[in-house]
Amino acid sequence: MLKKINCIINGEPKEIEVDVRESLLDMLRNRLHLTGTKQGCGVGECGACAVLIDGNTIDSCIYMAVWADGKNITTIEGISKPDGSLSDIQQNYVDKGAVQCGFCTPGFVISTTALLNKNDDPSRDEIRRGLSGNLCRCTGYQKILDAVETTVEQRRNSKK
Amino acid sequence: MYQINGYLEASTISEAIDYLNKNDNAQIIAGGTDVLIKTRERKGGYVDRDLVGIMRIPELKGIKIDAEGNIVIGATSSFTEVEENEIIKSNIPSLCTAVGSVGGPQIRNMGTIGGNVANGATSADSASTLFALDTIVRIASKEGIREVPIEEFYLGPGKVALNKGEILTSFVILKKNYKGFKGDYIKYSHRKAMDIATLGCSVMIKINGQIIEELKIAYGVAGPTPVRAKGAEEYGVGKEISQEVLNEIGEMCLKDTSARDSWRASKAFREQLIRELPKRAINNAIGGGFNA
Numbered sequence: 001m002l003k004k005i006n007c008i009i010n011g012e013p014k015e016i017e018v019d020v021r022e023s024l025l026d027m028l029r030n031r032l033h034l035t036g037t038k039q040g041c042g043v044g045e046c047g048a049c050a051v052l053i054d055g056n057t058i059d060s061c062i063y064m065a066v067w068a069d070g071k072n073i074t075t076i077e078g079i080s081k082p083d084g085s086l087s088d089i090q091q092n093y094v095d096k097g098a099v100q101c102g103f104c105t106p107g108f109v110i111s112t113t114a115l116l117n118k119n120d121d122p123s124r125d126e127i128r129r130g131l132s133g134n135l136c137r138c139t140g141y142q143k144i145l146d147a148v149e150t151t152v153e154q155r156r157n158s159k160k
Numbered sequence: 161m162y163q164i165n166g167y168l169e170a171s172t173i174s175e176a177i178d179y180l181n182k183n184d185n186a187q188i189i190a191g192g193t194d195v196l197i198k199t200r201e202r203k204g205g206y207v208d209r210d211l212v213g214i215m216r217i218p219e220l221k222g223i224k225i226d227a228e229g230n231i232v233i234g235a236t237s238s239f240t241e242v243e244e245n246e247i248i249k250s251n252i253p254s255l256c257t258a259v260g261s262v263g264g265p266q267i268r269n270m271g272t273i274g275g276n277v278a279n280g281a282t283s284a285d286s287a288s289t290l291f292a293l294d295t296i297v298r299i300a301s302k303e304g305i306r307e308v309p310i311e312e313f314y315l316g317p318g319k320v321a322l323n324k325g326e327i328l329t330s331f332v333i334l335k336k337n338y339k340g341f342k343g344d345y346i347k348y349s350h351r352k353a354m355d356i357a358t359l360g361c362s363v364m365i366k367i368n369g370q371i372i373e374e375l376k377i378a379y380g381v382a383g384p385t386p387v388r389a390k391g392a393e394e395y396g397v398g399k400e401i402s403q404e405v406l407n408e409i410g411e412m413c414l415k416d417t418s419a420r421d422s423w424r425a426s427k428a429f430r431e432q433l434i435r436e437l438p439k440r441a442i443n444n445a446i447g448g449g450f451n452a
Contacts, residue, residue, distance in 0.1 A: 001166055020167040023196075043197045045354060050266055056240070059266040062196040064189075066167060067215070111265065132353030133264025 005069035009034070010078030024060040024068055025049045028075060036076035036106050040135070047134030050107040051075050057114045057133070076106035079113055089113060089151050096147040100138030108134050112148050121152060162199045166210045173219055173300050173327060176212050181302065181325040185210045188327065190236050191270035193263070194279050220274070220329055223247055229335035232298075235274025235328050239286075240265070242273055252333065254343030254362060254445070258289040261347040264354050277310070278328045280318040280385070287314075287386040288362040289345050291378035296332040301325050307332070314385035341366050341374070344444040346437045350424075357381055358425045361437035365445050370400045377409070377438050382417035382430065389416035392438070403450055406442060410435035 001020045006013065009032065018027050028034045028051070037060060040048030044062040051060045052074040079087050086094065089112050099105050108131060115122060115130035122130060127148050128141075136144060165185060170176035180186050187209040189195045198206035214220055220236040223245045231247060239259040242248055248255055262268055262276070262285045276284040277297070287310075295310045302325060310331075313321050322328060345362040349355040360380035366373040375396040377389040392412035399405045419430035443450045 003167075019161065021161040021164055023162065026161065043200055044193055044263075044267060047264070047266060056269045057266050058270050062192055062200075063270065064162070064167065064192065064196070064213070066169065067192075067213070114265070129353065130265060133266040 003066055005066060007068045007070065008072045010074055018065040018068075020064070020066055022065040024051070024063040024065050024073075027065040027068070028060060034075050034077050038103055038106060040103070040107075045135070046104070047107040047111060048104055050110040050134065052110060052114055055114065055117060057111050059133070074110075074113075076109060079109055087113070088154060089116070089147070092147040092150045092154070093144070096143050096150060098139055098143040098147040104134060104136045104138075108136065108144060112151070115148070116151065116155075120155065122148075124149065162196060163202065163207050164199060164211050165208045167213065168210065169213045169216060171216055173217055173329065174302075176214055176217065176327055177300065177302050177325055179212055180327070183210055184324075186212050188212050188214055188278075190214055190272040190275040190278075191238060193267050193271040194275055214327070220327075229339070231333040231335075231338065233273060233331045233333070235278075235330055236272045237274075239263075239268035239271050239273065239276075242286075243268065252289075252293065252338050252343065254345045254364070255286070255289045255293070258285050258345040258347075258360075258362060261285050261345070261349075261357075267354075273331070274328050277313070277331075278320060278322065280314060280316070280320045282317065282383065282385050283356045283360070283381050284386065285345075285347060285357060285360060285380070288360050288378040288380040289343070290331060290333075291386050291388055292343065292362040292364040292376040293333045294337045294376070296334070297328060298330045298332055299326050300329045301327075305329070311388065317384045338364070341376075342445040342447075344441040346441050346444075348433050348437065356424070359419070359430050359433040359437065361433075361441050363438055363441035363445055365442055367401065367446055372396045372399050372401055372405075375409075375442075377413060377441075379413075379417055379434065382419050382434055384418075387417055389413040389438070391416050401442075401446070401450075406439045406450055409442070410439050413438055 002017050038048040040046035042061050044059045049060040050057050053071050189211045221234045223233050239262045243256045243260045273286050276286045297308045297313045341364040343364040347357045348359045362378045364376040375393045380386050392409045396409050421427045
């Protein structure tokens, strides 16, 4: 059964015909070819498929595509600047060695973006909690936490 | 693709009820953090269903205090919405702790407190606190609204008192059950996030000087459904709080519960938690002072 939905994806209004059986992840990857969002576990455990819906992180593998109707969605492709250069969060992930195989990185960057939008001065524990829905099997997390802390520091310094 | 038969987006409670009444294959879906996972894992009863979405029904949303001072929590309030709500934060902080211990941020943003209870799991993090608050479950059907105490809502593992054509619409927490109480919820789990409770214990206590005036102790995963430790509560009321009384409360809680072995933990380990967690929760609730 197909259904027409309207939503905003990375700032652009879209009208998309989706199958009611599709997940948002299926829609993003297969219909819109936004393949930055990854499928990991498929059951909401790993966070590789995280995207922002109206500013809140959700796992797009357990979110029905039809639910996106009327929503404002940001994927990892919408986090980078329009010229393709990296956001400060992404740049710090690169600089701090928080990216190894890279499969979890889009989800982590999405969760970090949402966390820092909500709380611009999180403690290390608050960062851990904010990123607790994302799994990384390479880094051991310390460098990811470092990248987030560095971003917080840089943003604080640039405000002075 | 999820293996479902169809999807209806309900925009009112009566539209959802009508559909549930005329379609035997209908299954309510709220935030989907349980139903979609079970569908994907092809659990019995969750494949080829006609899903009814209820997240766009305005009456099921929101948290408010009514004219009598009772707190009403809409069933499709997400865990994040409950945790960050000012009414809940200032009146029932232990419920914030409870819903804040669910999964991770993505799950808390989608998962709902109504779904947490309606799926009938003993491990539901919100359930033991709702038990300790003597919460009333409000249910709508074409006959109207009925109210069921949460203890009677749970019938067995995965079984709740929702009949065909019924929807859980809200939870009502009476003023007398939260006003003047202090509370705490302790989730014992192997990881600090993305885990299901090995055991959960929620306590509501009203204390006058050192005398326990009222005491409610509720558990998750200490039996097939969430459960109150009424014997221990009765023992505690009227007693002057002391280490001995706390220890005895912990012992008495064993009689009201029926822990079992699972791959997460042994019966013996859960029984140790059943003894210890209410002491710690009471101690946290009253601001410390005991060796719990």
